[in-house]
Amino acid sequence: MGAVKAAIYRKTGQAQDVLEVVELPVPEPKAGEVRVAISASGVNPTDWKARAGLTSGDPDGFQVPHHDGAGRVDAIGPGVTGLAVGQRVWLYLAAAENRYGTAAEFAVVPAEKVVPLPDNASDQLGACLGVPALTAAYCLGGDPDAVRGRTVLVAGGAGAVGHFAIEFAKHAGATVVATVSSEEKGELARAAGADLVVNYREEDVADKILKSVGRVDRVVEVALAANIRIDTAVIAPHAVIAVYAGEGQEPRIPLLELAQANAMIQFALMYTVSKEDFDRVVSWTNAAMEAGALSALPITEYSLDDVAAAQLAVEKGAVGKVLVRP
Structure with a gap:
C-alpha cells in the first residue's frame, strides 16, 4: 500500500x-x-x-x-x-x-x-x-436516567443534533417536544419520535407547549439568543438549558426568571468534555444503537x-x- x-x-x-x-x-x-x-x-x-x-x-x-x-x-x-x-x-x-x-x-x-x-x-x-449524537447525549445529561419520565424540549428538531436528541430522549422514556421551521422538517422530527412538533414560524411556541404538555425539565438548545424567552417561559423548576451551538447574536439572559426557576444554563462543546463524560455518552450511543433506537x-x-x-x-x-x- x-x-x-x-x-x-x-x-x-x-x-x-x-x-x-x-x-x-x-x-x-x-x-x-x-x-x-x-x-x-x-x-x-x-x-x-x-x-x-x-x-x-x-x-x-x-x-x-x-x-x-x-x-x-x-x-x-x-x-x-x-x-x-x-x-x-x-x-x-x-x-x-x-x-x-x-x-x-x-x-x-x-x-x-x-x-x-x-x-x-x-x-x-x-x-x-460522532459529533451530533454525542452532543445530543451530552445535552440530555449523558445518561438515560437524566431524562427518564421527564419532558424535554428540542429546539431545531430536524437538525443532526436535534434528531438524535429526540431519539435518545424517547429511548430513555421522556416526553419530547421539538420545534421546527417548516412542515418538511416537522415530518423529520415526528419520524424521529417527537410527541409534539411546533412550527415556530406559525405558532406561539410557549403557549402551545404549556397547553399541550406543561412545563419542560430540559431544553436542548441550538439558538439561545433567539429562543431564551421561549425557554424561560416553559421551563420547570430546576430545569437545565443545554446549549450546543454559537450564534452571531449575543443572548440577553433573563436572570430573574432563571433564578426564580433555579434553572441552569449548560454549554456543550465536545472538544473539552472529560474522558469520563465521553465514556458515558459513547456507552449510551452504542446501547441505543443496539436497541434499534437510533x-x-x-x-x-x-x-x-x-x-x-x-x-x-x-x-x-x-x-x-x-x-x-x-
Whole structure:
C-alpha cells in the first residue's frame, strides 16, 4: 500500500479555493492509535467552520478534514486493546488535534475515538453519529436516567443534533417536544419520535407547549439568543438549558426568571468534555444503537472528489445529513 487518496487543505478559506484531493503516504499508526479504512465520512458544521478559519487558524502543513466516519480497522498500533483488524467501527472527533480526519481512504486516529459498530447498524448510520449524537447525549445529561419520565424540549428538531436528541430522549422514556421551521422538517422530527412538533414560524411556541404538555425539565438548545424567552417561559423548576451551538447574536439572559426557576444554563462543546463524560455518552450511543433506537436522517452522498461541494451543502444548511464516500 503506497499511497492514500485524501482531501486536504493547507490554509483556511473558501471550500472551492482551499480544498484539494491528493495522494498522501499511507499513515502508520503509532502507539495508542488505530488506522481505519473509511467507508463513509460525515460532514458537520464544525468541519466547514474549521476549514473556513472561523474556529481555527491555518494548519501545520496540511489537514485532512472531517471528524466523523465509519469503516473497518485496518491496522493497530502498539498498546491498543479491545479492537481487531477487520472490525467495523465508527469514529468521532478524528480531526481534533490530529492531521488525519475521515475525508480520506484511510485515517489514523487515537484508539479512544474508535468505537465498535453494532452488527445491526449500517456504515451510513455509523458515519452520522460522532459529533451530533454525542452532543445530543451530552445535552440530555449523558445518561438515560437524566431524562427518564421527564419532558424535554428540542429546539431545531430536524437538525443532526436535534434528531438524535429526540431519539435518545424517547429511548430513555421522556416526553419530547421539538420545534421546527417548516412542515418538511416537522415530518423529520415526528419520524424521529417527537410527541409534539411546533412550527415556530406559525405558532406561539410557549403557549402551545404549556397547553399541550406543561412545563419542560430540559431544553436542548441550538439558538439561545433567539429562543431564551421561549425557554424561560416553559421551563420547570430546576430545569437545565443545554446549549450546543454559537450564534452571531449575543443572548440577553433573563436572570430573574432563571433564578426564580433555579434553572441552569449548560454549554456543550465536545472538544473539552472529560474522558469520563465521553465514556458515558459513547456507552449510551452504542446501547441505543443496539436497541434499534437510533436512525440516520435522509442522506445526501458525495464522492471524495466532490468534497468541496459536500462542505458547501452543509454550510448552506442542507436538510438531512451529508456524507462523503472515499
